[in-house]
Amino acid sequence: MNDLNDKTRPVALPGSPAKKQESRDAQKVLRVLATRLKPLNFERTKPTFYTRPRKFVVEFVHVHKYTFGPMFRVHLGVRLRCDEDTAAALNGPSFDALPNGGTPGTARRFQFTSAPEAVARCAELMGELVETAGAEWFEAMQNPELLVSADKSPLGVQLIAAFHRAQSSPELIVTSPQTRQALNVD
Numbered sequence: 001m002n003d004l005n006d007k008t009r010p011v012a013l014p015g016s017p018a019k020k021q022e023s024r025d026a027q028k029v030l031r032v033l034a035t036r037l038k039p040l041n042f043e044r045t046k047p048t049f050y051t052r053p054r055k056f057v058v059e060f061v062h063v064h065k066y067t068f069g070p071m072f073r074v075h076l077g078v079r080l081r082c083d084e085d086t087a088a089a090l091n092g093p094s095f096d097a098l099p100n101g102g103t104p105g106t107a108r109r110f111q112f113t114s115a116p117e118a119v120a121r122c123a124e125l126m127g128e129l130v131e132t133a134g135a136e137w138f139e140a141m142q143n144p145e146l147l148v149s150a151d152k153s154p155l156g157v158q159l160i161a162a163f164h165r166a167q168s169s170p171e172l173i174v175t176s177p178q179t180r181q182a183l184n185v186d
Contacts, residue, residue, distance in 0.1 A: 011068055021114060026065045028119045029072070029112050029126075033063065036127035040135075045184040049088070050130075052138075056081060056166055056173060057147075058185050059138050061130055062090060071096070072110040074126055076134050078141045079183060080159050081175045082166060088182040091154035092137055098125045099133065 012018035027047075034044035042050040042061060050061040062075040076092035097109040112122040140146050144167065147153055148160045155163065166172040175186060 022070050023065075025070065025112055025114050025119060026072075029122045030063060032120060032123035033126055036123050037061065037130060040130060042130070049183055051183050051185050053081075053175075053185055054142065056144075056163060057141065058175075058179065058183055059141070060088065060183060061134065062088070063126065070112050072122070072126065074110065074129055076130075076137055078138070078147075078154055079179055080155060080163055080166075081173060081179055082162055083159060083182075084176050084178045086178050086182060089154075092141075093133070095129055095133065098129050 012022050030044070030048065034050065037044075037050050040052070042052045042059075045051045048063050048065070050063075052059045057078040057080055060077050060079065062077065064073045064075065065071075066073065073094055073096050075090040075094045077088065077090050078092065079088060095110075100108060108125050110122055110126055112118045141154070144163075147155065148163055150160075153160060162172075179185065
């Protein structure tokens, strides 16, 4: 596998055959990741979004492909089902690499090449992140007290109020058209 940290490696230019290959390889990683996340009940509902509906929220993983090279950033987030914003707020933690026990210099970056083993390794690392750090964060977001905590909630003030209303009135637990469109979920 090529050393993806090599600063002398040329960046593929937009529209070039190398950039087109990089895009095809990125899609391979995302397809493998979809398979990797399926046992965790995440479905690929948009090209770069994997979602898992819960009672009050939709948990999501968003994978951002960097333009400057064959690597990804992973964002975690939760969206209140009744959220009427048109955009999916990337309101949780984000990661450029899988942390390795906090030991400096040991993080494993979400990078890939065309090699099948590099594609599989990148998807596996991102899947491991969702399974570890993601599981911990998503579990914390299932705690209603934390979800509405003024200093720890990923939700804005208006959404916290909407969450309180939904908790007291089960008929308000509906998926808004904006949430359906933003995450392609029911």
